[in-house]
Amino acid sequence: MSSARPLSFHVPEPAVRPGGTPDFSDVPISRAGEVRRPDVDVAPEEIRDLAFAIIRVLNRDSEAVGPWAGLLSDSELLEGLRHMMTLRAFDARMQMAQRQGKTSFYMQHMGEEAVSCAFRKALEPGDMNFPTYRQAGLLIAGGYPMLDMMCQIYSNALDPLKGRQLPVLYSAREHGFFSVSGNLATQYIQAVGWAMASAMKRDTRIAAGWIGDGSTAESDFHAALVFASTYKAPVVLNIVNNQWAISTFQGIARGGSGTFAARGLGFGIPSLRVDGNDYLAVHAVARWAIERARRNLGPTLIEYVTYRVGAHSTSDDPSVYRPKTESDAWPLGDPVLRLKNHLIRRGAWSEERHKQAEAEIMASVIAAQKEAESHGTLHTGPHPSARDMFEGVFEEMPPHLRRQRQQGGV
């Protein structure tokens, strides 16, 4: 007879659930300025520690310190602050518009604004992002018109995508923003393919893939790492770890691996973790990785350690699965506040100017919203025509679709 005892099944659980006291004491956080900055041509095996540390620039006193600091001027930082504040104001208005029934759905960025806004400023024209639904900062910081974003969200007569895509699944080729898919992780490998093509054509452009912590469990994430490392593709592979995949905490996708960044190590890909709520740190690391890609040194994996303050989407209620005060306890702070305080500390900004800027930005968002709504919202006003629905399935409409369009009476 076997002497084996029954096995037990392990399911990871977050440290705290609603009703409990938020606790991030188990999250090891590097001190600002502490983590070294290697040369971009460093061998991956020499920086394995960077997949476990957190690169940070802004300290508690709002100073920029350490080897990753000093890359941005006052005016560049002020521009970055404005982008993040614009994204936050945009989110607030669109979130409200969804509650007012003007669209079906919205996804906000609260707490994660620095990731996409700072990354975008490290790219060159012609580079291509393969984003998820939570990187609208790439568009805002890239100068894409808010009006077009809103018309997409409203699926109205001016929707650049003719009402075919869910709100926030934008597409803006000229702004280096690939069409967002609703299926997760599919675009990570597409980013690698795009980057491979650029190298095959001896072009100078690079690609950036984006994925959330939860979706790193998808097989396409692993396919992307295989292809990126095999062909040394000029791609930056970004993982936004905002702690929550809808209601599922990041430990479910991460499992036994130390960090998400550490997943890159087995592929021989230089892998770094960065404070995702630190605009300066995000920008510095992005620039490092983008330079590596541009110099044909191959892919880089970056994990942005951040926190999703808001709900996953307008269809989600986070109070059901995490303490309401958890976001306040998040140890890396608010990216907007941190950059604002840094600029004040530098003498380049003030509370008064900040308040004034907030009002100006909100006014510009409201003006864009009014104009967008004059072209219709999801349920009222002008719409893309039902005839448009049949266009663009193929370059040329085949006979069976023509017959169906006739049957549909459009």
Place this chain on the structure above:
Amino acid sequence: MPRRTMVEAIRDALDVCMQRDENVVVFGEDVGYFGGVFRCTQGLQQKFGTSRCFDAPISESGIVGAAVGMAAYGLRPCVEIQFADYMYPAYDQIVSEAARLRYRSNGQFTAPLVLRMPTGGGIFGGQTHSQSPEALFTHVSGLTTVVPSNPYDAKGLLIASIEDNDPVIFLEPKRLYNGPFDGHHERPVMPWARHPQGEVPDGHYTVPLGKAAVRREGNAVTVLAYGTMVFVAETAAAETGIDAEIIDLRTLVPYDLETIVASVKKTGRCVIVHEATLTSGFGAELSALVQENCFYHLEAPVVRVAGWDTPYPHAQEWDYFPGPARVGRALKSVMEA
């Protein structure tokens, strides 16, 4: 005119396209140095270099996903999936990404790629090297699905597919790679070198997508077939002596309704033959189209001959395969109805 096998015709099509357009690239498992397990890409890497023809990791989703990214960049990837049976891990990339990209981005991004896959049975491949998954593609908006039946068409259709600006699924009946096949597995295969459809012109030509071909004219019954089944149908017609009109669909979607309807209205009878399993197969679509468009001309119910609704077996392959005897029985049944 030179005669070529279907393998040679496909290789010739790739060669022609790679010469004409430097954006055409070929990759997939074993396609580079080795030239593919069926040798369709033999010599291309040596001729065009590793940036134009290269081996890929065994990751079908990775292969198709990378191809989508390359196509969005502006290349024209022509990818080999080693067996159609291996495409399932890539299905999401095919259905949710390649097929939808033009539509969802309102034309800002497109995916002009070709996915070549050996399809069908008859080579003792068992259930993982014998499937005919065409219905999984014809059901998807935005995909063109092509099945050639001979070397001339294979070359012309493949060039047309590579030049098409949308994703194309190119299913190659592996049983026909080296010679036509009449469904009698115990008979020696006639090589394409002795068959008129083995005549393949040099250089560039296309066979248009979306157009069927009438392979045999007849007045008694229309047989709708594609790929290997075209030859099985021809054998069945010859063996039964029934005056069948045999239509080779060549492209399943977009389908050539005009040719189908004209033939069935002429003959008044219709038999549909495919190797894929019966239930929800593409034959069901064809049957519905015939019923909707030809009902008042029909003198007998439409009959389908297909693979049984079982996985493709190994030892019982020839009991599974819709051979001339089964097609012959179907032809007789519609003539007697």
